[in-house]
Every structure is written in structure tokens, then in C-alpha cells.
Amino acid sequence: MLPGTLRAALAALVPLVALAVVPPAAAAPAPEPVAPSAAPVAPAAPVTWTMQPSSAEGPDGRVSLRHVLDPGASVADHVTVANLGEAPATFLVHVGDGTVSPAGDFDVLPVDEGPRDGGAWVTLGDVEGAERLGPGSLRVSVPAASAVTVPLTIAVPADARPGDHPAGVVAELVDAGPSRVRFAARVGVRVHLRVAGEVTARLVADDVRARWQPSWNPFSPGTVRVTYALVNSGDVRLGARGTVSASGPFGAGATHRDADRREVLPGGSAQEVVDLPAWPLLRTGVRVHVAPTVVGEDAVDARLEATAVEVTAWTPPWSQLALLALVAALLVAVRALRRRAARRVQARIDAAVVAATTPPARPAPPASSPPAPRPSSPPAAPRPDVVPRVTEP
Structure with missing residues (x-):
């Protein structure tokens, strides 16, 4: 062991050695200068615009352009595009054929799909400062x-078919930004165009399943799901008041649902899907x-006839049959278990009866053992002094 004075000297020397070994801490790097941020870009002002039917002086309070023309006739009309925003905007004004969406809303086909019916009969006039892109298309800048x-101008061909030829005029906002994604934000005015003449009106349910x-x-x-197509094979647009009903044999479990449709354009169709609750009565009759x-303010001079289509749906009671099979299996199993238990009980009763009526058996006498065999004596040996006599003849 080291003397006490030496241990004290070493203890005092250790901190000095530690200070000598530890290197000096590196200086923290100076922070890099931060470039001043650019001024925030103000978001583009929202654009709000409308399109309304109008006269040459401006909007006249109509909600659509409605005209009944003879074949070969024409008529002039106007629409007004109003920019309600705080910045100038550019709009693509074009004409297209009318269509109805699956939800029943009227719409105009995109500008990429050129008009082939009523939209092709509409020509846009000249507007100061506008760029003409075609007979029915203009690029208009509105402050x-x-x-x-x-x-x-609406000009009906001389060989046009009598009836409705829906169309529309649309003002679509032109996005001048660098984005490759095009958002078609547009508003429009509907053109109710009817060619005078004898028309037919027919709306039926087709392909009923x-x-x-x-x-x-x-x-x-x-559930019995009924699907069918409302087909307008006539010349005018029509609405439909539909009823889908279902019932089992002899009218059992009858149920029905209304299936109304506001508008189906001539030559068009609308898909309908109706779900009816029904009990599984094996055979269910469906009637559409x-x-x-x-529709609306239209005048139809043709006879409107209601039609009905009937189909049959097989409605087997699968879940009820499965439940009956399960109940039957349980009953068979319970009956088998009861029979097995009854046989066991009866066997025990029979054994007890037999045991009670049978007298106890007497013990049998012990069996006698056979006598021990006597030992046989060996044959006597001949005596040597006896000589057999031989008698001579």
C-alpha cells in the first residue's frame, strides 16, 4: 500500500492531468446569413360569372331560350355573359347538343364533342374583341x-325531323395558368328547340329484369332488385310516373315503389334500379x-299511353330451408339421444328384475379325486434251481 502522503499527492494530480488531456472545444460555426424571403404572392381573385337569356339590350328575365320553328325557318336571339368578379376574365362561349345526366340533370356535351343535332343549328354572332374559333364557338374577354x-341565330334545316332538338349555350372559364389539369367550370343557358309538325310520344320500360x-x-x-331502361322512342321529351310492384302467389306479400323520372330526351334512355322488399314465396311476379x-311548359299534341311490363322472379326460401334443416337435425339428434338413454335405463331395469326373481344358487360339492394307481410289481425272476423238464415223446 502507498503511504497516505503519496495517495494525497496523486489525488491532487489527477485533475491537472485531465485538464491537460482534454482538447479545447471547437468554436461553433457562425450562422449562415438567411436571404430575405420574397414577398408573398397574392392569391388570384375568384371569378364569378353568369349567363342569361337576353335581348340586344341585356338580360330580359327569361330562364331559357324557347322556340318552335318550322323546317327551314330561323330566329335570332341573344345571351349575356356577366363577369361579377374584381378582375377581367376570359370565357369560351360555345354551343352543344343537350343531354341529361344519369341523375336527371340537363347538361351540354363538352366542346370536344361537336354538336350533331340542335346544337349544330345554332351559330354565334360576332362580338367586338372576341376570337372566333368556329361557327358555334367564341373566346370572349370580359372586364x-x-x-x-x-x-x-338558330336555323332549322328544311329536312329536320319534327319534335324536340335540345341544345345549350355555355360560358366556360378559360384557365390561363400553367397547370396541365383542366377544370371545366361553366354555366349555360338551355335552348328548348322544337320543330313544328306531327309528333309521336312514347315512353316505355325496356329490358326489365x-x-x-x-x-x-x-x-x-x-330483396327483389328490378332494373330496367326507360326508353323514349318518340319525338318529344317526356317525364315518367312509374310504379314497380311485386307480389307472391295469389297476391301474397304485395309491395310497390314509385319510380318517377323528370325528363327523358327523345331518342334517349334512363336506367332505373328499384329494390323491393319481398318474402321468399318461391315465385314472385314483378310489374313495371x-x-x-x-315536362314543364311543353305542349304535346300526341296521345300519351301508359304501358306495363311483367316479369317473374324465382324467390326460393334458402335461409328458411336452412333453418328447417337445422331444426330437423336437432330433433333427430334429440330423439336418438332419448332412445339411447331409454335403452340404457331399460337394460338396467331388466337386470334388476332378473336379479330379484332368481333364487341364489346352492354351492356344488367338491369334486372327488380319482384313486391313486397302485404301483405294479415287477415280474418274478426265474429261480435258478428250477430246471424245466423236457418230456420226450
């Missing part, structure tokens, strides 16, 4: 809080009844 009136969707809950009804109706 902030201003409006531009666009004249148009009924499909059974059973419920796996045996205590709730299943369609009554055509006049």
Missing part, C-alpha cells in the same frame, strides 16, 4: 364587373308500370 351580349337477393336472416324479407307525362 371586371362588366357584361358582354353575344348574338346567336328482376333478381332475387335473399336475406340470411330467416325472419326478415329479402310507366305513364308518360308532359
Whole structure:
């Protein structure tokens, strides 16, 4: 062991050695200068615009352009594009054929799909400062809080078919940004164009199908899904007041649903899907009844006839049959178990009766053992003193 004075000297020397070994801390690097940020870019002002039917002086309060023309006739009309925003905007004004969306809303085909019917009969007039892109297409710049009136002419061909030829005029906002994604934000005015003459009105249900969707809950009804197409094979647009009904044999479990449609254009169709709750009565009859109706302010001089289509849907009670099979299996199993238990009990009773009525058996006497065999004596040896006599003849 080291003496006490030496240990004290070493203890005092250790901190000095540590200070000598530890290198000096590196100086923290100076922070890099931060470039001043650019001024924030103000978001583009929102653009709000409208298009309305109008006269040469401006909007006249109409909600659409409605004309009934003879074949070969023409008429002049106007629409006004109003920019309600705080910045100038450029709009693509074009004409297109009318269509109805699956939800029943009227729309105009995109500018990429050129018009082939009523839209092809509409020509946009000249507008000061506008760029003409075609007979039915203009690029119009509208200053902030201003409006531009666009004249148009509807010219019906001499061989046009009598009836409705829907069209529309649309003002679509032109996005001048660098984005490759095009958002078609547009508003428009509908053109109700009818060619005078004798017309037919016919709206029927076609391709009616009924499909059974059973419920796996045996205590709730299943669903009969009925699909069909409302086909307008006439010359004028029509609405439909439809009723879809279903019933089992002898009218059991009858149910129905209304299936109305506001508008189906001539030559067009609309898909309908109706779900009816139904109990599985093996065979269910489905009936689709369609009554055509006049749309809005239209005048139809043709007879409107209601039609009905009937189909059959097979509605087997799968879940109920499965429940019956399960109950039957349980009953058979319970009955088999009861029979087995009864046989066991009866066997025990029979054994007890036999044991009670049979007297106890007497013990049998012990069996006697056979006598031991006596030992046989060996044959006597001949005596040597006896000599056999031989008698001579």
C-alpha cells in the first residue's frame, strides 16, 4: 500500500492531468446569413360569372331560350355573359347538343364533342374583341364587373325531323395558368328547340329484369332488385310516373315503389334500379308500370299511353330451408339421444328384475379325486434251481 502522503499527492494530480488531456472545444460555426424571403404572392381573385337569356339590350328575365320553328325557318336571339368578379376574365362561349345526366340533370356535351343535332343549328354572332374559333364557338374577354351580349341565330334545316332538338349555350372559364389539369367550370343557358309538325310520344320500360337477393336472416324479407331502361322512342321529351310492384302467389306479400323520372330526351334512355322488399314465396311476379307525362311548359299534341311490363322472379326460401334443416337435425339428434338413454335405463331395469326373481344358487360339492394307481410289481425272476423238464415223446 502507498503511504497516505503519496495517495494525497496523486489525488491532487489527477485533475491537472485531465485538464491537460482534454482538447479545447471547437468554436461553433457562425450562422449562415438567411436571404430575405420574397414577398408573398397574392392569391388570384375568384371569378364569378353568369349567363342569361337576353335581348340586344341585356338580360330580359327569361330562364331559357324557347322556340318552335318550322323546317327551314330561323330566329335570332341573344345571351349575356356577366363577369361579377374584381378582375377581367376570359370565357369560351360555345354551343352543344343537350343531354341529361344519369341523375336527371340537363347538361351540354363538352366542346370536344361537336354538336350533331340542335346544337349544330345554332351559330354565334360576332362580338367586338372576341376570337372566333368556329361557327358555334367564341373566346370572349370580359372586364371586371362588366357584361358582354353575344348574338346567336338558330336555323332549322328544311329536312329536320319534327319534335324536340335540345341544345345549350355555355360560358366556360378559360384557365390561363400553367397547370396541365383542366377544370371545366361553366354555366349555360338551355335552348328548348322544337320543330313544328306531327309528333309521336312514347315512353316505355325496356329490358326489365328482376333478381332475387335473399336475406340470411330467416325472419326478415329479402330483396327483389328490378332494373330496367326507360326508353323514349318518340319525338318529344317526356317525364315518367312509374310504379314497380311485386307480389307472391295469389297476391301474397304485395309491395310497390314509385319510380318517377323528370325528363327523358327523345331518342334517349334512363336506367332505373328499384329494390323491393319481398318474402321468399318461391315465385314472385314483378310489374313495371310507366305513364308518360308532359315536362314543364311543353305542349304535346300526341296521345300519351301508359304501358306495363311483367316479369317473374324465382324467390326460393334458402335461409328458411336452412333453418328447417337445422331444426330437423336437432330433433333427430334429440330423439336418438332419448332412445339411447331409454335403452340404457331399460337394460338396467331388466337386470334388476332378473336379479330379484332368481333364487341364489346352492354351492356344488367338491369334486372327488380319482384313486391313486397302485404301483405294479415287477415280474418274478426265474429261480435258478428250477430246471424245466423236457418230456420226450
